[in-house]
Each structure stands twice: as C-alpha cells, then as structure tokens.
Amino acid sequence: MTLRALIVDDSEDFRLLISQYLALEWPDAQITEWDPVTRGDIDDNYALEKFDVLLLDYVLGNADGLDWLKRLKRRADCPPVIFLTGAGSERVAVQALKSGAFDYLRKHDLSKARLVEAVRNAMDERKATEITQRMLRTAVITDRTKTTAVARLPDSDAPDAQVVEINGYKVIRKIGSGGMSSVYLVERMQDRQQVVLKILDSKLCEDNEFLMRFIQEFGLIAKIDSRHIVKIYDQGFTDRHVYIAMEYFANGDLRARIKKGVKPAEAIGLLAQVALALKAIHEFGIVHRDLKPENIMFRADDSLAIVDFGIAKMISDVNSLTQTGHILGTPYYLSPEQAQGDALDGRSDLYSSGVMMFEMLTQRRPFTATTPIALVNKHIHEPVPRLPAGLERFQELIDKLMAKSARVRFASAQQLLDYLGTLSA
C-alpha cells in the first residue's frame, strides 16, 4: 500500500526531512509539500480526501497551526492529522489531541522510526474509518425500511432541537450528556425493563474518530461476561443516529460515594470489585485507560461495575498507538506511562485504581495542580504521596498500585486481589 501524504510546514528543511524519511519507507509515496507562507491557507476547494495523512506544524509563519487543525478537522474529507510540535510545547500537543489530531510528534527529537509508526497508525485509522463508513451506510439503508418512531428524544435542551427517534424504546428522562454523547433513561418496550440509551451526538456522527470510538465501545464490552462490567444489550443505527442500549445503574457512581465518605474497610471491598472487573477486561486483552470514580457505577443491590469504554483499547492496539505519544484519559487518574505516551498494559489501569483508592481513603486526590501539564508532570515525577496518620497500614497497597514504574506495581489484577485477601484476613 503506497502512501499519500500532505506536509504543511513553513520550514523547507523540515518538509524535506519528513519527505526523505517517508520516501525511504514508502519509495512510491506521493508526497505533497505545502508552505503556508508562500501558498497561504488550504481553502475549502482543495481536496483532502486524496491524502492518507496530513502532517501539520504547530506554527505556520504567523499563523497558528491549532487554528488550521480545528478548521480542517471540520471537513468530512480531512485525513488523520499528525500534529508537529516543538520542544516544551506539551500543552499545545494536548490541545491538538483535544482538537481532533490523531497523534502528535515532537519535531526536535523526530526519528524515522517514530514518524513511520505514527504514519502507519494514521493509515490504519484511515482504512478503518472507510470500512466503518461503508458499514454505516449499509446499516442505514437496511434500517430505513423498518424504523418507526417510538422513542422521541430531543437532541439537545434547546427548544427547537431536532428529535431523536429510536425504535423499540420509550423515553423516561435525559440522564446527562458528555463530550460525545447524550445519555437517556428509557424503557425497553419488549420487556418494560429500564435501560440506558447512549446516543452519539448527531454532529459527531460525521466525525470519523468519534464514530470509531463509539462503535468500538460496543465491540469491546460485548465480548465480556462479568458482573463487574456494564452489560451491553444492543447497538443500532437510525437514519441520523448511532446508539448503544446498556444496563441502568440506580445507585449512582463512586464519585458520590467518595463525597459522602468511604470507610477503609468499605474502600477495600470496592477496590476488590474493581480488581475483579479489571481482571475480566485484562484477560480479554483490553486496557480501560480512563478509570475514574465517575466510571464506577452501582446497581440497586450495591454491586459495582465499570462503565464507559469509550477510549479503551485492545492491549495490542494500545502499544502500537501510544508509542507515538497519544495521550488520552483523565489527568487526575493518568498513569505515568500513559502521561508520557508510552506503551500500556493492564498495570496502567492498576495505577488509576490506586489513585481512586487514595481518594476513597482520604477524600482528596493524591496529585493536584493548576494546569493539566503540571498535573501530568506530578504523575510522572512526584513520589507516591503518604497517607495521613491512622491509615499507614494501607501505604504499602498505595505504593504497589501507584509506583512510577509499572514493573514495581502489582503485576496483575489477580495479584492485587491476592494482596487484598491478606489485608482482610
């Protein structure tokens, strides 16, 4: 498979360097260089669909690469963007990822290996997106004949909002909305069971990356049969929406529990349930990557389950993806290796569960900072914090969960469970 790449950088030297590296790996590569200083903006008539990847610098003469990124990512034909940042520009890198960049590379320590890996991943993403779009088109055509309006949900709280129609469900109320989806409590008509409908924001249905993540969530969790993982009942498409029907949790999340106060013995029990959940997903080769109290939910019988696999990945994918510096996840619970964009395995989730354990025990987060970057730095560099007096007996547990090096942590969720067993005894 040959490569079609567009390089946008105001430095001719750097464009040449990237072109050379790419040509060495893909001798037939079709590389287009774009100097923003002499050629100006990429206008809406310039076809981007002919490229597999766009490499975009963060400073384009007097223009801001982030502005270009935001504008280009609004286009349906925009390929995955690898954002090029400079030394000390980690904040820009995070902003770029939030603005839709597929990955970022630091220019000052660019190597052929790093570039090639990032570009390969971007090409895979492009290919997967094309497959998804084909699948979606087919699904919509198939579904069009049988869709009848039963559930009618406003797309947003705006009075003139469009209405979402999902076959087979009756809306009870809107539970909330996140960055990429809205969540409704609904009644399933066939058995009158209350379930949750997670509906991808209709604006994001056209965004390939969001769509892939949303579809992936179903694919990952549907494989697992564990009491401690949210149950997925159904996934479907309508003309305008993509949705997942999943288990409803009546007793709220761990965040609310922490606010009320969690006794140490209760915290151990909750951590054990989290460990069981992690054991289940890790055995399937899945890393959650975004463990936090908001993603730990309680059923009416007070059993616990992990939800929100929106950024989870198969371990094999995680390694290939994150080696090139892709950072996702909530900064308060981010493992050092995740913060640095290194390869991940289940021990990254164990670190996050250690942060949650610290919070359950003390009602405060182990690391806080005024900026996301400062927070990330603390996860990477600051020593594991000490528990206050009276909780010393749990320090070893925290140390083994939150060790900076994954090698020093519990090797697996099973090992954590074994350790917790000795604590309870």
Add this chain to the structure above:
Amino acid sequence: MKIAAQFFAKHRSNYQTTIMAEKIRVEIMKDLEVLIPRYLDRRHKEVEAFRTQLGAGDFEALRIGGHSLKGSGGGYGFAPLTKIGAIIETAAKAKDAAVIETALAEYADYIQRVEIVYV
C-alpha cells in the same frame, strides 16, 4: 584591536571553545546523507542572514527564523541547534539584541566545528 578585545571579553566562553578548535563529532543516519550538506550550507548562510536582521532590528524575521531552526535542528540530529533556535526565538520576542548576539556567536561556532559521521 580594542574592539576585538571587547568582543572576545563579551563572548569569552564561546571563543575559548573556538580557539581550542576541537571538532564536534555528530553521528547522523546515512539515510540523511543526501540532505545534510545542503542543510549545513543553509545554516552558514542563515547565520549571516540573522546577523543582518539583527543589525536591522528585524526581530520578527529573527523570531520566525529562530523558530524554524528550533524545529529542524534536533530532527536532523543537531540538538544544539534546536536550543540555539529556541533562544533566538524567545529573545526575538523580547527584542533582546544582546542575547541574540551571543546565541549567534554560539551558532556560528557550532556549525564551524561540527563534523559529520554517517552511520
């Protein structure tokens, strides 16, 4: 002579290293052999261009040039050029001619002494 003495006093650390005149050996991937001579040639010209810009007080051109050097240096295998580029970019934003002058002396010294070994 007096001017030269003043200049050397100001940039003593740089010129001590220059006078010792040891080559700085840099190992570069053979894959880049086709690009390096041109890259270094452009750096030599760039030092002069930067000096002209400094003389003309064109800090905006220095900022853009410094930024570009910062971006390309490390990628080509010349990490010190990334640092020098960053210093020039920052100093140009602050219109600090003295810092730029020192950085240019370091820049000139480095590219004069650098010796490439392709591996």
